[in-house]
Amino acid sequence: MVQPVLEWQAGRVTAIRPETRQTKSFSFALPKWMAHRPGQHYDVRLTAPDGYQTQRSYSIASPPERLGEIELTVERIPDGEVSPYLHDVLMPGDQLELRGPIGGYFVWEVSLGGPLLLVGGGSGVVPLMAMLRHRAAQHSTLPARILYSSRSAEDVIYRDELDGMAAADPTFEPFYTFTRQPPAGWTGYRRRIDATMLAEVMRPFDRRARVYVCGPTLLVEAVANALVQMELPIEQIRTERFGPTGA
Amino acid sequence: MAGLISRGFLGRRRPAEVENRLPPGQYLVTDFPVLSAGPTPHTPLDRWSFTIEGLVQSPVTWSWEEFQKLPTQTYTIDISCVTKWTKLDTKWLAVSVDTLLQAVQVDPAGRYVMAYSDGGYTTNLPLDEMVNGQAFVAYQFDDKPLEPVHGGPARLVVPHLYFWKSAKWIRGLRVVERNQPGFWESLGYHIHGDPWKEERYSGD
Numbered sequence: 405m406v407q408p409v410l411e412w413q414a415g416r417v418t419a420i421r422p423e424t425r426q427t428k429s430f431s432f433a434l435p436k437w438m439a440h441r442p443g444q445h446y447d448v449r450l451t452a453p454d455g456y457q458t459q460r461s462y463s464i465a466s467p468p469e470r471l472g473e474i475e476l477t478v479e480r481i482p483d484g485e486v487s488p489y490l491h492d493v494l495m496p497g498d499q500l501e502l503r504g505p506i507g508g509y510f511v512w513e514v515s516l517g518g519p520l521l522l523v524g525g526g527s528g529v530v531p532l533m534a535m536l537r538h539r540a541a542q543h544s545t546l547p548a549r550i551l552y553s554s555r556s557a558e559d560v561i562y563r564d565e566l567d568g569m570a571a572a573d574p575t576f577e578p579f580y581t582f583t584r585q586p587p588a589g590w591t592g593y594r595r596r597i598d599a600t601m602l603a604e605v606m607r608p609f610d611r612r613a614r615v616y617v618c619g620p621t622l623l624v625e626a627v628a629n630a631l632v633q634m635e636l637p638i639e640q641i642r643t644e645r646f647g648p649t650g651a
Numbered sequence: 652m653a654g655l656i657s658r659g660f661l662g663r664r665r666p667a668e669v670e671n672r673l674p675p676g677q678y679l680v681t682d683f684p685v686l687s688a689g690p691t692p693h694t695p696l697d698r699w700s701f702t703i704e705g706l707v708q709s710p711v712t713w714s715w716e717e718f719q720k721l722p723t724q725t726y727t728i729d730i731s732c733v734t735k736w737t738k739l740d741t742k743w744l745a746v747s748v749d750t751l752l753q754a755v756q757v758d759p760a761g762r763y764v765m766a767y768s769d770g771g772y773t774t775n776l777p778l779d780e781m782v783n784g785q786a787f788v789a790y791q792f793d794d795k796p797l798e799p800v801h802g803g804p805a806r807l808v809v810p811h812l813y814f815w816k817s818a819k820w821i822r823g824l825r826v827v828e829r830n831q832p833g834f835w836e837s838l839g840y841h842i843h844g845d846p847w848k849e850e851r852y853s854g855d
Contacts, residue, residue: 409854414655447735449676451654452662459676459735485663485678493659501655506852508838509688621685625800628690638690638770645686 414499423561428491429477439468442534443511446504460486463531467538479527510644518546519609523627525553525619528646533562545575551605553597556585579605599630611636618644674846677737685800692769692820699804702823706761711754721746728810731846744791748781761826766807769820774833813844
């Protein structure tokens, strides 16, 4: 496979949208935009006046069908170095150095087929959302489900959009679980994702499911181990760690 | 590389003695992040083995029990992951690749190594960067058995390259003539991976 050389480019902030208390989505217009594969990420580089630089990686939330721009959804890590800058300082019209798209394994596109089971925890939902937005933009009817674990109702990123997708598309269904504070009157799952929950959500897909798991290490390990126990072929299980390590 | 000045960004500075140990673009962590492309393998020790094969006079395979009897060294080294984190002074108990290679006679044509692991992971390395104390196969971290999420029962560690070269769940080294890309190297990551040259991605 021939890989393009990835150059740094100055993206211009076109929009900043709060998603939850801890997360915002940032849209960037890129002069050298290229189509990404859903699940890929971009590197971000900050430079201080004296030349000091630091970098982080953030997953792309937007689908490749959105031309010329990418959207990154970023969780604000209180003691972080880069995410507080993005949340508290960056404004529309500012420029930010970016390079990507990066990563060629944790990717899904319609041509890979389904059924598709996405399992996310916290901000680990971001690359999964790129896959779902791509699927919707392609009007794909490949069966898809997402099992999404959040601490509380206020922490669910993209809730309205996920529910809207489901309302418009009988082949897609979201499942939520809350580990601390479910919404009032909630009758769904209210615990960490476990083997029983996975089996219930995956039942119609059986062992044909292509599964993408993204979230904190404990969630990813628990889910991937449970899937192996359920005898899902390991080549159908792709994982990505996502979480607040110094971000 | 010069960059666009980020308005209002000062950065988190570390003492110079720490800053000097961070390769370009890296930041310091004190925890130990876990990154994997798929499920963590859990190979029972009685079914584990380690093999050196390929361009060698006669291949050799050690069982877990035999591997434990090989001479070990402790290493305290800094590790840098291509996802930008660097962890300083990590402590490993390991068998040097020099020790392992003494058990075989490498064919002069063998110039590269493909490390391979449970779960199908592979990564390519130049043989001359595996010898003279530059690489080891570790089975203890911080005086405890290496946990499966960090690559246990045993992982390769090549401290001077990005950490994806330090193959988790390693099961063997195949000595080869040509430098062929491994798993991540086939997916856009750099064929060599020196953090001090910032060889992150193909073409860097």
